[in-house]
Amino acid sequence: MAEITKEELRQPENLIYKKTDLLTDKPLSYCPGCGHGTAHRIVMEVLDEMGIQDQTIGIAPVGCSVLAYEFMNIDMQQAAHGRAPAVATAVKRLHPEKFVFTYQGDGDLAAIGTAETIHACNRGENIVIIFINNGIYGMTGGQMAPTTLPGMKSSTSPYGRDVATMGNPLKITELIAQLPGTIYVTRQAVHTPANVRKTKKAVRKAFENQKLNKGLSFVEIVSNCNSGWKMTPRQSNEWMVENMFPFYPLGDIKVND
Amino acid sequence: MKELRLMKGNEAFAEAAIRAGADGYFGYPITPQSEVMEYLMAEKPEERTGMIVLQAESEIAAINMVYGGAACGKRVLTSSSSPGVSLKQEGISYIAGAELPCVILNVARGGPGLGTIQPAQSDYFQSTKGGGHGDYKMLVLAPSSVQEMADFAGLGFELAFKYRNPVLILSDGAIGQMMEKVELDEQRPRFTDEEIKNNTPWATTGKTKDRERNIITSLDLDSYKQELHNLDLQAKYREMEKNETRYEAISCDDAEYLIVAYGTSARLSQKAVDLLRAEGIKVGLLRPITLFPFPTAVIAKLADQVKGILTVEMSAGQMIEDVRLAVGCRVKVEHFGRMGGIIPSPTEIVDAMHKKIIGG
Ligand SMILES: Cc1ncc(C[n+]2csc(CCOP(=O)(O)OP(=O)(O)O)c2C)c(N)n1
Ligand code: SF4
Numbered sequence: 001m002a003e004i005t006k007e008e009l010r011q012p013e014n015l016i017y018k019k020t021d022l023l024t025d026k027p028l029s030y031c032p033g034c035g036h037g038t039a040h041r042i043v044m045e046v047l048d049e050m051g052i053q054d055q056t057i058g059i060a061p062v063g064c065s066v067l068a069y070e071f072m073n074i075d076m077q078q079a080a081h082g083r084a085p086a087v088a089t090a091v092k093r094l095h096p097e098k099f100v101f102t103y104q105g106d107g108d109l110a111a112i113g114t115a116e117t118i119h120a121c122n123r124g125e126n127i128v129i130i131f132i133n134n135g136i137y138g139m140t141g142g143q144m145a146p147t148t149l150p151g152m153k154s155s156t157s158p159y160g161r162d163v164a165t166m167g168n169p170l171k172i173t174e175l176i177a178q179l180p181g182t183i184y185v186t187r188q189a190v191h192t193p194a195n196v197r198k199t200k201k202a203v204r205k206a207f208e209n210q211k212l213n214k215g216l217s218f219v220e221i222v223s224n225c226n227s228g229w230k231m232t233p234r235q236s237n238e239w240m241v242e243n244m245f246p247f248y249p250l251g252d253i254k255v256n257d
Numbered sequence: 258m259k260e261l262r263l264m265k266g267n268e269a270f271a272e273a274a275i276r277a278g279a280d281g282y283f284g285y286p287i288t289p290q291s292e293v294m295e296y297l298m299a300e301k302p303e304e305r306t307g308m309i310v311l312q313a314e315s316e317i318a319a320i321n322m323v324y325g326g327a328a329c330g331k332r333v334l335t336s337s338s339s340p341g342v343s344l345k346q347e348g349i350s351y352i353a354g355a356e357l358p359c360v361i362l363n364v365a366r367g368g369p370g371l372g373t374i375q376p377a378q379s380d381y382f383q384s385t386k387g388g389g390h391g392d393y394k395m396l397v398l399a400p401s402s403v404q405e406m407a408d409f410a411g412l413g414f415e416l417a418f419k420y421r422n423p424v425l426i427l428s429d430g431a432i433g434q435m436m437e438k439v440e441l442d443e444q445r446p447r448f449t450d451e452e453i454k455n456n457t458p459w460a461t462t463g464k465t466k467d468r469e470r471n472i473i474t475s476l477d478l479d480s481y482k483q484e485l486h487n488l489d490l491q492a493k494y495r496e497m498e499k500n501e502t503r504y505e506a507i508s509c510d511d512a513e514y515l516i517v518a519y520g521t522s523a524r525l526s527q528k529a530v531d532l533l534r535a536e537g538i539k540v541g542l543l544r545p546i547t548l549f550p551f552p553t554a555v556i557a558k559l560a561d562q563v564k565g566i567l568t569v570e571m572s573a574g575q576m577i578e579d580v581r582l583a584v585g586c587r588v589k590v591e592h593f594g595r596m597g598g599i600i601p602s603p604t605e606i607v608d609a610m611h612k613k614i615i616g617g
Contacts, residue, residue: 055463059325060474069472075461077328078474079321080351086318087325091461093309094281094331098463116321119314 020048022073029067033233035223036064038190039132039199040071043103046203047074050211056099057091059084061113063105064138064225082113085120088127099210101128106147107137110172114146117172124181124215128206131173131218134225135244142228146170149247154228169247173220177254183215185254189222189245191237202252214256222248260441266406267292267433269441270336270362270426273410275302278445280331281309283322285341288374289430290364293336306447316341320348320361327357328473330453330460332414336362338430339380340371342388349423350389353490354475358417360410361395362426364433367571367598375598376430376521381575384427385549392487394494395425396501397548399519403437405546411442416501418456420493427548429571431521431600494550503546504555508534512541514614515559517580518569519545521600526569529606536607538615548576556583565589565614569606572596589614 008014022044030036047056053074060068062081069076079087084102092100109117109131120127136154137143144154144161147169151160161169177185184206188199199221206217222244226236264272271293274282279302284294294312302308313319319335326333337345342363352359363384367377382388384397396416398409406428413424453460464470477483505523508530509515518526523544533540543559545552560566565588568577574592581590593609595601 053463054465057329057461057463066476069470069474073464073470075464075471076473077325077461078355078472078476079324080347083317083321083324083348086313086321087328089311089318090281090283090322090325090333091329093311094326094329094333095462115314116318119318 020045022048022053024071024073026070028071030064031227033224033226033236035134035190035221036132038196039130039221039223040068042190042196042200042203043101043130044072046200046207047099049204050207052099052207055097056101057095059088059091059100059102061102061104061108062139063108065103065105065132066139068103082108082111083116084108085113085116085125085129089120089123089125092125092127096126099207101130103130104132105138106131106133106135106145110146110170114172118176118179121176121216121218122179122181126210126213126215128210129216129218130203131220132223133220133248134223134228136225136228138225138228142225142230146172149243171248173218173253176218181216182218182254183256184209184217186218186252187220187222187248187250189240189250191224191240222250258443262439262441263436264403264439265292265434265436266400266403266428267364268296269403269407269439270410271296271300272441273407274334274360275300275306275308276442276444277411277414278306278332278447279308279334279414280447281311281326281333283311283313283319283326283333283335285313285316285319285337287338287341289366289376289433290336290338290362292433293362306444308447316344317348320345320352323359323361324348324352324355324357327352327359328355328461330448330457330462332448334360334362336364338364338366339368339377342380342383346383346389349395350391350393351475352423353393353395354391355473356421357423357473358414358421359423360413360417360426361423362428365427365429367596373598374430376600377571377596377598378429378520378522379572379575379596380427381548381570381572384425385551393490394497394549395423396420396497397425397427399427399546399548400432401520401523401544403432403435403439406432407439407441411445420497422493427520429521498550501547502550502552502554504552505544505546506555507542507544509541509543509559511539512559512562513539513564514610515541515543515563515566516569516606516610517543517545517556517566517576519548519576522569522571525601525603526606528603529610532603532607533610540610545576551579551583553579553583556580560584560587563588567610567614568592569601570594571600589617591617
């Protein structure tokens with residue numbers, strides 16, 4: 001095959017992939033190798049493909065994705081730590097015709113915001129919750145999260161999570177699936193192209209549910225935090241497959257069609 | 258047309274909020290303010306005006322719902338009583354930081370802790386000196402009648418939108434629970450989408466092609482920008498001080514002594530003024546209606562006229578600090594108050610005036 005130059009590569013006819021306009025040109029603040037960036041892209045591509053940029057309001061959490069509004073080219077609100085589902089509740093109730101989603105980490109959603117999460121899900125608010133579970137507090141420097149695995153080291157469990165004194169990891173997604181208010185609860189990942197495709201399908205389904213006023217859709221994305229886990233990106237993905245997936249198995253947990 | 262009704266303070270506030278064109282109420286039950294949400298739920302404002310009412314899982318959730326609604330340019334409100342208002346403080350700080358308009362009612366009760374369900378004024382510091390973290394101010398209105406409970410719902414929204422700032426109505430259990438005659442305003446329409454677009458162009462309503470995206474946040478990791486934001490906030494608060502200071506001066510023209518009191522204490526102090534005047538002592542009452550901005554200038558002026566000032570508060574003495582700041586050391590300023598949910602009687606106030614100011 002003939003060599004292709006950089007210039008030729010940039011010609012429109014040779015483009016096979018383009019960043020969605022719903023992502024801004026601002027360089028992502030995430031560590032190289034982190035799953036947050038891919039998750040952002042998937043959500044924005046889905047909004048783009050559905051043509052609902054002008055009808056969507058996103059809620060950013062406190063956590064590494066606190067600056068999601070810098071990257072997502074839509075109207076956004078930044079919520080207090082854990083409170084995104086309450087914020088989203090009001091936005092959706094006051095704008096039932098708009099699309100509303102929250103994007104939250106595990107500390108945000110499953111520790112400080114447990115009450116807001118459970119109750120928004122239980123009320124069946126017609127919103128989408130995107131839940132990034134990386135088993136650690138990334139933003140604050142790698143402390144133990146409610147989802148940290150037994151024996152897993154973090155800066156506040158330096159000898160590994162001792163479940164006798166620190167409790168067991170919380171499978172909040174399974175808990176949420178029990179609530180009649182949720183319509184679709186699924187757990188996905190974004191570390192391989194195949195998983196990216198699956199996650200995108202799940203996110204699309206979640207927003208389609210909202211369009212049909214079906215109730216709350218909850219998409220967990222099991223992700224890596226290579227910085228917090230103190231691993232290279234590749235090591236962290238391997239570690240995730242070996243350790244996180246057995247505890248947090250991927251796939252649909254609840255589908256009420 | 259105005260409508261005359263006999264109502265509890267809490268109910269009058271709720272009805273007035275509907276009539277002020279509110280879009281959403283978010284609350285959590287707590288005595289002595291639960292009638293606000295009970296009235297709203299019974300009234301079904303969704304059928305009357307389209308206003309929504311939601312019982313949240315906590316005061317924390319409720320204030321964050323207010324954040325979300327306000328960020329959409331809607332007229333939203335919440336109400337609670339002291340322990341619940343403590344829980345709201347983080348949310349209030351975010352609302353102040355993101356410069357969102359909303360109305361918050363505190364029907365205060367005695368503390369600290371779970372305290373009592375009886376009325377108190379011990380949340381003055383929390384209301385006027387921050388409460389939550391960071392350098393921020395709420396505009397604080399202090400009603401002393403059921404009529405003002407109703408009036409301040411509408412006024413609260415007006416001021417909140419004028420300044421893009423949270424407005425706190427600091428009431429207490431006595432005013433929330435008592436029944437009085439109240440004149441209610443006519444129904445005002447809720448904002449239309451067009452009005453929201455034009456009047457609150459910052460609101461998150463979905464990014465259309467004709468504008469940049471709207472972001473509601475209180476975060477700026479760049480300290481220089483964060484300082485500029487803080488300077489803007491401070492300039493706004495100075496503007497409120499200039500334009501929005503409200504008070505009522507009763508029998509102050511010839512006063513030789515002065516009582517400063519707000520809310521329920523002001524009602525009792527007015528009776529005390531009558532009793533003292535019957536004794537031939539010329540006493541006036543200065544009732545702050547806004548606690549922030551505080552009527553500093555008028556109190557400073559009265560300090561040149563009177564021989565002594567008694568502040569009456571249902572607390573250990575909180576507002577007295579602002580009165581003393583206004584007065585300096587020119588005349589004696591003393592506090593009289595009851596705590597723990599006890600309402601002082603006018604004769605107790607008369608006695609305190611004699612002991613602490615006139616004879617003291
Ligand atoms: C009330 C409050 N408590 C604590 C913090 C500090 N804090 C910021 S981010 C964070 C943890 C976020 O972790 P997670 O939700 O798992 O998201 P990640 O950063 O891993 O994406 C904490 C504790 C805060 N900002 N506010
Ligand atoms: S700290 Fe962890 S979660 Fe945060 S950006 Fe870095 S890798 Fe991602």
